[in-house]
Amino acid sequence: MSKPVQQLERVVIRFAGDSGDGMQLTGDRFTSDAAFHGNDLSTLPNFPAEIRAPQGTIHGVSSFQLHIADHDVLTPGDSPDVLVAMNPAALKANLADLPRGATIIVDTDEFNRRNLAKVGYAVSPLDDGSLESYHVHALPLTSITVDALAEHALTRKDKERAKNMFALGLLSWLYTRPTSTTERFIKTKFAKKPDLLAANVAALRAGFNYGETTEDFAHTYQVSAASMPEGTYRNITGNVALSYGLVAAAHRAGLRLxxxxxxxxxxxxxLHVLSGLKRFGVTTLQAEDEIAGVGIAIGASFGGALGVTTTSGPGLALKAEAIGLAVSLELPLVVVNVQRGGPSTGLPTKTEQADLLQALFGRNGESPVAVIAPASPTDCFDAAIEACRIATAYRTPVILLSDGYLANGSEPWKVPGTSDLPDLTVTFTTEPNGVDADGNPQFQPFLRDPETLARPWAIPGTPGLEHRIGGIEKADITGNISYDPDNHELMTALRAGKIAKIADTIPDLVVDDPDGDARVLMIGWGSTYGPIRQAARSARLTGHHVATTHLRHLNPFPHNTAEVLRRYERVIMPEMNLGQCAMLLRAAYLVDVQSHTAVRGLPFKASELAEVIRTTVDGLEATK
Amino acid sequence: MSIDLGMPSSGVAFVPHLPDGATPLGRKDFTSDQDVRWCPGCGDYAILAAMQGFLPELGLRRENIVFISGIGCSSRFPYYLDTYGMHSIHGRAPTFATGLATAREDLSVWVITGDGDSLSIGGNHLIHALRRNVNIKILLFNNEIYGLTKGQYSPTSRAGTVSKSSPLGSLDTPFTPVSVALGAEATFVARTMDSDRKHLTEVLHAAARHRGAALVEIYQNCPIFNDGAFDVLKDKDQAAARILWLQDGEEVAAGDHVAVRADDGSIQIVPRATASPTRIVRHSIDTEHPSSAFALSRLTSDGTLAHVPMGVFRQISRPTYDDMVRGQVSAAVDAGGGPATDADLAGLLAGRDTWTVSG
Structure with missing residues (x-):
């Protein structure tokens, strides 16, 4: 008695519940199933900083949104088509994001007077008609789960905890997904707890079967596989991709990470991922504080390893002095900053891009470093490799600016072949590179490579090259302490010039302008890539021609940046800050870049940016 | 998981030594071409001279020795030694040393620091390097004053110190560095003095031999801002009555006075004639419990220098952090069949949950 199947091009589903309800896991599993099914997808986990906020409150709501489609997906979706709300708080916290006509699945067992009161519902929204514009499926998820597990020797509490698997099973049925991959996952996860294993599998199947038998759902949906380039794919989050990028770079450089x-x-x-990769020679030290973390990395680089430190905004502030030292020492260093809302503690679990100026300028003195930012969760892999390339080739700190959305968001990733990865082989200096006043061979630690302006990397243990480096200004070539005015001017220029030279080895900006006659350019950096591309697609559908381009290198900028910016009558830059990159572009190129900003702890919605494009294009047309 | 590392016993176990028959290195080999720029009469000169005499005695290859310092007068030290060196930032030298010593087991890593650098701005790193027992040797030059910033009181200045920043006397209770180190689970703690080259050299040898973190407090005279702080220990007659030379297995004594255990757990210095023989303290550096060493360290906490233990307070054997870190990595590498290959990396990137799209 299978029900009719309706084809969908795309769907956005949001699972929401209490922090302890297992919503992140549920979302993760649905994501895996969708990926396995061949959909393109993008995800957006959203959770509170509190580990377990008071149960049933708005503060404690945790959600996971995923966008699956039969075509390429650029964002996790602006608004959910389906909301699974495990309690009144989850409904209340998410309802405003739902368009009219969306589907809502709620667990009625949790809609009791106590839980309703906790979030200020005098009357249940299920009963007062306030949800009449939505398709509401009010199901007693908890009690059906408990009933389904009647035969299992578990406490009632443990049975109730399996309700997320019941919900997942129901959604799997609704979107015609087999439950087999999730069953495999449960079997691995609960291998040592056979009681829980059996219960979770039973709850998952019960949810699936419930969909099939209940009258509540008239039909199921199907989102076909997306057509993607040939290859082997996996799903991956930004933080995992970034970790793997670091490991791959060290592997290709022949350095210990x-x-x-x-x-x-x-x-x-x-830190967690890399701690588990000792098999790849990866050494991880959990330091006593942020400063020690970067100090350890610099000490390791001095010894010939690839030194890396990872942090978020407040930690970058603490590391500033040591990064300045690395600028002065001219040693490789990769600093990963997964940005979050600021200032101060700010919004620890929410995304923002407001550390760009800190990355560029947040140190004393003229202290230039390279800065790059990944554009998507999978690009975190390539951006990490690029950061390591620049750090080792130019003997400089590189700050890699990821953000909370990229870190936790996921998407399918075409797994690269190891031979496709760049060769990052590093050569240590092992022989004297100059002569002293008497003509004897001498090592000159600050004699630079004319191409890159990088200084030699001579590591302890190399006979004859003993030398001292430090934070006091050094004389050009010899590296001896120098307070000479002209030398400081020269060294300051050399350090800046070295960073500027990186632009010789980075790709030019690529402009996307399928109509070829756009007068408006939308430019982004970091995680705004997806929303900007999606916004442009949607604006073009309404006849609004727009070009887009994306900055991956923030310092130095690509050589053709000025030319690209000056090609358009209007340049718009959306950023999740108050216009930091726009300020840099305006200062560097005297182009009237217009900022569009939001600091809500969430990525831009494509629809919002599409509207900005339309308004700008229409305004320009009106003045023709 | 316990890892059998076949625990090395010496601090320089993996550091390449000069081959047999090679010309031994001398003081000159460890002297850089840079002019030494401390104030005339600074105790740092004596420590540098002792170090340049001591290093050749280690028999190590010069290129495998690294000095790392923070900020302060003492932290200029690395510039004057012709080894590898890093003059880093204020208080953080132990962090760079930790990264280097963990990445490279073949190096002898020394940290040069002062009382302000290590106990004020860098206090956090000092205690964590000690508790982890990283195989680094920390030489803490204690002159009880800030020198480079021109004479403010330091965390070891005696209470009431009148300085530029404390015209009415400092109000801080000072640290006793040896007490701090013992409280931080240090496995090697010693004290010596700039002017006593023989004792200083002995202590440096003991520190170098120790596998693990070694904290050596060196009383050092600042002739400009705190001149004569340790003069009572340099005057022969006074020193005889004040300095308790710590020798493993020997009674702790100075002149006709001897250390005894008091009922409250402290150690008191009393005339030998009045000391109960069962209470006389016999020094043991490798007693697991640190309370006796700690009680000895408190003898100087009143700042009077009436009775000053000198020598090794404590030296116990505990696996070092860097050895264990390397042990975990090499065990994982060995278990994986040797260094990771391209195929291993490909396996990591693909993970266990892939799907294939074909054209």
Whole structure:
């Protein structure tokens, strides 16, 4: 008695519940199933900083949104088509994001007087008609789950906890997904707890079967596989991709990767992932604080390793002095900053792009560093490799600016072949590179490569090259302490010039302008890539011609940046800050870049940016 | 998981030594071409001279020795030694040393620091390097004053110190560095003095031999801002009555006085004639419990220098952090069949949950 199947091009589903309800896991599993099914997808986890906020409150609501489609997906979706709300708080916190006509699945067992009161509902929204514009499926998820597990020897509480698997099973049925991959996952996760294993599998199947038998759902939906380039794919989050990028770069450089890190949201997962990769020669040290984390990385680089430290905004502030030292020492250093809302503690679990100026200028003195930012969760892999390339080739700190959305968001990733990865082989200096006043061979630690302006990397243990480096200004070539005015001027220029030279080895900006006659350019950096591309697509559908381009390198900018910016009558830059990159572009190129900003802790909605494009294009047309 | 590392016993176990028959290195080999720029009469000169005499005695290859310092007068030290060196930032030298010593087991890593650098701005790093027992040797030059910033009181200045920043006397209770180190789970703690080259050299040898973190407090005279702070220990007659030379297995004594255990757990210095023989303290550096060493360290906490233990307070054997870190990595590499290959990397990137799109 299977029900009719309706084809969908795309769907956005949001699972929402209490922090302890397992919504992140549920979302993760649905994501895996969708990926396995061949959909393109993008995800947006959203959770509170509190580990377990008071149960049933708005503060404690955790959600996971995923966008699956039969075509390429650029964002996690502006608004959910389906909301699964495990309690009144989850409904209340998310309702405003739902368009009229959206589907809502709620667990009526949780809609009791106590839970309703906690979030200020005098009357249940299920009963007062306030949800009449939506398709509401009010189901007693908890009690059906408990009933389905009647035969299982578990406490009632443990049975109730399986309700997320019941919900997942129901959604799997609704979107015609087999439950087999999730069953495999449960079997691995609960291998040592057979009671819970059996119960979770039973709850998952019960949810699936419930969909099939209930009258509540008239039909199921199907989102076909997307057509993607040939290859082997997996789903991956930004933080995992970034971790793997670091490992791949060290592998291709032939260097040992040494991570010094102090736990901080949302960067800690990189420390966790790398701690598990000792098999790849990765050394991870959990430091006593942020400063020690970067100090360990610099010490390791001095010894010839690839030193990396990972953090988020407040930690970058603490590391500033040591990064300045690395600028002065001219040693490779990769600093990963997974940005979150600021200032101060700010919004630890929410995304923002407001550390750009801190990355560029947040140190004393003229202290230039390279800065790059990944555009998407999968680009975190390539951006990490690029950061390591620049750090080792130019002997400089590189700040890699990820953000909370990229870190936790996921998308399918075409797994690269290892031979496709760049060769980052590093050569240490092993022989004297000059002569002293008497003509004897001498090592000159600040004699530079004319191409890159990089200084030699001579590591302890190399006979004859003993030398001292430090934070006091050094004489050009010899590296001896120097307070000479002209020398300081020269060294300051050399350090800046070295960073500027990186632009010779980075790709030009690529402009996307399918109509070829756009007068408006929307330019982004970092995680705004998806929303900007999606917005442009949607604006073009209404006849609004727009060009887009994206900055991956923030310092230095690509060589053709000025030319690209000056090609358009209007340049708009959306940023999740108050216009930091726009300020840089205006200062560098005297182009009237217009900022469009939001600091709501969430990525831009494509629809919002599409509207900005339309308004700008229409305004320009009107003045023709 | 316990890892059998076949624990090395010496601080320089993996550091390449000069081959047999090679010309031994001398003081000159460890002297850089830079002019030494401390104030005339600074105790740092004596420490540098002792170090340049001591390093050749280690028999190590010069290129495998690294000095890392923070900020302060003492932190200029690395510039004057012709080894590898890093003059880093204020208080953070132990962090760079930790990264280097963990990445490179073949190096002998020394940290040069002062009382302000290590106990004020860098206090956090000092205690964590000690508790982890990283195989680094920390030489803490204690002159009880800030020199480079021109004479403010330091965290070891005696209470009431009148300085530029404390015209009515400092109000801070000072640290006793040896007490701090013992409280931080240090495995090697010693004290010596700039002017006593023989003792200083002995202590440096003991520190170098120790596998793990070693904290050596060196009383050092600042002739400009705190001149004569340790003069009572340099005057022969006074020193005889004040300095308790710590020798493993020997009674702790100075002149006709001897250390005894008091009922409150402290150690008191009393005339030998009045000391109960069962209470006389016999020094043991490798007693697991640190309370006796700690009680000895408190003898100087009143700042009077009436009775000053000198020598090794404590030296116990505990696995070092860097050895264990390397042990975990090499065990994982060995278990994986040797260094990771391209195929291993490909396996990591693909993970366990892939799907294939074909054209």
């Amino acid at each position: 040494v991570l010094g890190s102090y736990p901080i949201t949302p960067a800690s997962d990189i």
